[in-house]
Amino acid sequence: MSETTMTTDREFSEAAVPAPRTSGRTFLPIRQPEATPQPARSIGHLRREDIFRVLGAAAAGIALTAWLFTQVAPFSGVLPFIVLSYIFFVAFYAILVRFDDTLVGVKDKLATVLFNSIAVVLLVALVDIVVFTVIKGFPAIVHLNFWTQDLTKGGPLDPLTVGGMLHAVVGTLIMISIALAIAIPLGLLCAVFLAEFPGPFSRVVRTVVEAMTALPSIVCGLFIFATWILLLGNPTSGLAAAFSITIMILPIIIRSADVVLRLVPGNLKEASFGLGASHWRTVVHVLLPSSRAGLMTAIILGTARGIGETSPILLTAGYTTFYNFNPFSGPMTSLPLATFLLVKQPSDTQIARGFGAAVVLMVLVFVLFLSARILGGKGAGQLSGSGLRRARATSMRMSARVSRRPVVAPSDGGPYAVPQAESGQR
Amino acid sequence: MTTTTIAPSVGEATEPRKTIIVRGWQDHLFRALARSGGTLVLTLMGLVGLFLIIRGSSAINVAGWSFLTTQAWDPNSHHFGIAAVLSGTIIIAVIAIVIAVPMALGTSTYISEYAPLALRRFLIGTVDLMAAIPSVVYGLWGFFFLDEAIVPIAQWISTNFGWIPIFAVPGFDPNDPLASTTIFTSSALVAGVVVSMMVAPISASVMREVFAQAPIGEREGALALGSTRWGMIRTVVYPYGLGGIIGGIMLGLGRALGETIGVYLVISQVFTINIHILHSGTNSISSLIALRYGEANPFETSALMAAGLVLFIITMAINFGASIISGRSRSGATAEG
Numbered sequence: 137m138s139e140t141t142m143t144t145d146r147e148f149s150e151a152a153v154p155a156p157r158t159s160g161r162t163f164l165p166i167r168q169p170e171a172t173p174q175p176a177r178s179i180g181h182l183r184r185e186d187i188f189r190v191l192g193a194a195a196a197g198i199a200l201t202a203w204l205f206t207q208v209a210p211f212s213g214v215l216p217f218i219v220l221s222y223i224f225f226v227a228f229y230a231i232l233v234r235f236d237d238t239l240v241g242v243k244d245k246l247a248t249v250l251f252n253s254i255a256v257v258l259l260v261a262l263v264d265i266v267v268f269t270v271i272k273g274f275p276a277i278v279h280l281n282f283w284t285q286d287l288t289k290g291g292p293l294d295p296l297t298v299g300g301m302l303h304a305v306v307g308t309l310i311m312i313s314i315a316l317a318i319a320i321p322l323g324l325l326c327a328v329f330l331a332e333f334p335g336p337f338s339r340v341v342r343t344v345v346e347a348m349t350a351l352p353s354i355v356c357g358l359f360i361f362a363t364w365i366l367l368l369g370n371p372t373s374g375l376a377a378a379f380s381i382t383i384m385i386l387p388i389i390i391r392s393a394d395v396v397l398r399l400v401p402g403n404l405k406e407a408s409f410g411l412g413a414s415h416w417r418t419v420v421h422v423l424l425p426s427s428r429a430g431l432m433t434a435i436i437l438g439t440a441r442g443i444g445e446t447s448p449i450l451l452t453a454g455y456t457t458f459y460n461f462n463p464f465s466g467p468m469t470s471l472p473l474a475t476f477l478l479v480k481q482p483s484d485t486q487i488a489r490g491f492g493a494a495v496v497l498m499v500l501v502f503v504l505f506l507s508a509r510i511l512g513g514k515g516a517g518q519l520s521g522s523g524l525r526r527a528r529a530t531s532m533r534m535s536a537r538v539s540r541r542p543v544v545a546p547s548d549g550g551p552y553a554v555p556q557a558e559s560g561q562r
Numbered sequence: 563m564t565t566t567t568i569a570p571s572v573g574e575a576t577e578p579r580k581t582i583i584v585r586g587w588q589d590h591l592f593r594a595l596a597r598s599g600g601t602l603v604l605t606l607m608g609l610v611g612l613f614l615i616i617r618g619s620s621a622i623n624v625a626g627w628s629f630l631t632t633q634a635w636d637p638n639s640h641h642f643g644i645a646a647v648l649s650g651t652i653i654i655a656v657i658a659i660v661i662a663v664p665m666a667l668g669t670s671t672y673i674s675e676y677a678p679l680a681l682r683r684f685l686i687g688t689v690d691l692m693a694a695i696p697s698v699v700y701g702l703w704g705f706f707f708l709d710e711a712i713v714p715i716a717q718w719i720s721t722n723f724g725w726i727p728i729f730a731v732p733g734f735d736p737n738d739p740l741a742s743t744t745i746f747t748s749s750a751l752v753a754g755v756v757v758s759m760m761v762a763p764i765s766a767s768v769m770r771e772v773f774a775q776a777p778i779g780e781r782e783g784a785l786a787l788g789s790t791r792w793g794m795i796r797t798v799v800y801p802y803g804l805g806g807i808i809g810g811i812m813l814g815l816g817r818a819l820g821e822t823i824g825v826y827l828v829i830s831q832v833f834t835i836n837i838h839i840l841h842s843g844t845n846s847i848s849s850l851i852a853l854r855y856g857e858a859n860p861f862e863t864s865a866l867m868a869a870g871l872v873l874f875i876i877t878m879a880i881n882f883g884a885s886i887i888s889g890r891s892r893s894g895a896t897a898e899g
Contacts, residue, residue: 244793325599332596444694450852
């Protein structure tokens with residue numbers, strides 16, 4: 137406190153109430169010697185009553201439903217039994233909670249029960265769909281030939297030990313590779329344009345791209361079918377299918393990449409500009425690396441969508457049972473298309489093969505998805521363990537380089553003049 | 563980018579300083595490249611849209627206003643319209659959304675608010691993976707499992723709630739024990755349930771992401787004021803995530819309208835408006851295209867394009883509506899780092 141304020145302070149206190157002098161001293165509160173630190177209480181633990189309530193309500197619900205089904209009403213079937221038991225269970229549970237809780241508490245407990253059961257129902261249904269497919273395809277996929285052969289010899293009457301789906305895997309991979317070879321560079325370039333050059337023109341592009349994400353996949357196929365195949369007279373081929381997939385995934389990739397690029401913190405870019413980097417260097421060295429994970433996710437999710445889509449390929453690729461490595465001529469098939477066409481045939485072996493193809497497709501999507509989770513899933517600047525170590529090592533190297541630099545005394549140009557050695561060092 | 567500033571002399575300090583940006587040739591090249599990329603995408607996308615509009619409108623011009631009211635699909639005799647397929651598309655999508663939205667909302671709430679931390683990461687992965695499962699897999703499940711499994715349920719609903727028009731099944735007598743149950747298969751309900759299973763994880767994943775962003779301070783504030791967990795969700799998480807909820811629903815609706823294979827596999831196509839959702843037979847625009855594209859008559863293709871155009875416009879309107887709504891809500895707000 138400076139001299140002047142001290143003076144005014146004293147004057148003030150003397151003029152007003154004759155208060156005790158307080159300046160220059162802080163009184164600490166006197167600690168209660170008997171206050172001991174309390175052990176932390178667990179607030180998330182499950183009480184015995186909670187479990188008893190759920191079990192009791194469940195038992196009462198099932199018992200009441202069983203009594204209704206066997207003694208009273210003309211109900212039958214497993215599903216009505218489950219539904220009715222559940223309704224009674226919820227009702228009994230509400231009554232039990234009401235015994236020793238307020239209405240607010242009852243609502244809270246009911247919401248908990250409801251959300252738990254909805255999540256269980258949806259997840260069980262989804263897992264059921266996958267498991268159902270795997271079980272139905274199991275007779276086909278256990279044979280090694282299913283993964284290593286094409287379907288030339290595997291007719292409707294041939295056993296499952298003959299023929300496989302490798303031709304469809306090859307076709308799928310060729311189509312998606314061509315589609316990605318067009319969609320990734322073009323999509324990323326367009327996304328960079330949208331994020332880096334805002335203006336009336338990019339607003340138009342963004343609006344059109346957003347509109348095209350709504351294009352139903354079958355209409356993409358219909359467009360290629362009407363132009364490339366009917367208008368230009370090309371035959372159905374892998375290339376045509378790849379084009380239709382490109383049209384489908386291009387807006388998806390652009391849109392999600394645009395979102396990711398716009399999430400890059402502005403101060404990173406400003407730092408780059410401030411250090412004198414040009415625009416394109418900023419994009420290449422700051423914008424793209426710091427959003428690498430998100431861009432990867434955008435691309436891989438677009439890929440998963442493109443691999444799994446059947447309808448555009450149905451219109452454009454034709455169908456084969458043999459290997460076709462040439463996307464420019466001859467029909468080509470893909471896994472979803474093979475699944476779709478095989479299960480419509482009135483033959484049990486073909487249906488099993490169709491389910492098998494669906495399993496192969498799911499495995500492919502799963503692998504893609506896993507790689508997306510490993511490569512992506514982190515925001516800009518959030519580094520993994522190894523990435524952090526790498527960044528630290530780079531930083532140490534830089535700092536060592538800077539400290540090795542000869543210290544140059546400021547020249548005559550004043551205290552802020554650029555050292556003469558600077559240009560030579562770079 | 564090199565920025566050269568013309569230093570102002572002392573007298574004119576009130577004038578804003580002029581900045582001249584000097585760009586190297588690399589920057590000019592980069593600008594040109596990016597701009598050409600944008601132009602190329604615009605051309606490509608515009609071409610698809612324009613082609614669709616031109617070819618489609620030529621078919622609509624032939625049919626006139628009856629395009630919206632005719633139920634039959636016979637382009638060669640110029641007697642065609644989308645009344646049946648459009649109504650079928652909308653009915654299936656509405657069924658799907660009615661089932662999927664509570665499922666998605668409940669599951670996303672459970673994952674973000676109730677699930678134990680160890681389970682949460684696993685559930686997030688599962689739901690996201692389910693959103694990426696190809697639609698043909700859902701179609702298989704619908705065609706081989708649900709179509710039979712749903713018969714007793716549909717029968718029960720139509721017996722007990724048949725007085726509601728949409729649940730009525732004309733031609734089914736509940737008192738006749740020998741009545742064929744095939745009347746209940748391949749219905750709009752089956753297609754709707756299949757699509758709902760497809761759409762629910764997509765919506766749930768969008769909603770979950772928004773719920774997880776609800777500000778922690780407001781959550782703790784609600785809890786500190788004595789709110790229960792449900793009270794906190796109702797007053798903090800849902801109002802904050804409203805944009806995400808609507809966005810998720812709209813995204814799901816868009817997918818439900820455009821879904822082809824999952825629907826095409828399970829339904830039996832009829833060209834009449836069928837509002838009895840339990841009764842066999844319905845239709846959708848995308849199934850119509852999948853069924854009829856092979857008849858390579860240019861005019862028929864134009865007619866299919868017109869149907870596709872209508873579907874495209876509806877989906878586009880829904881998408882834009884969703885982006886406007888979620889743009890206005892708080893959920894989309896992000897901080898500049």
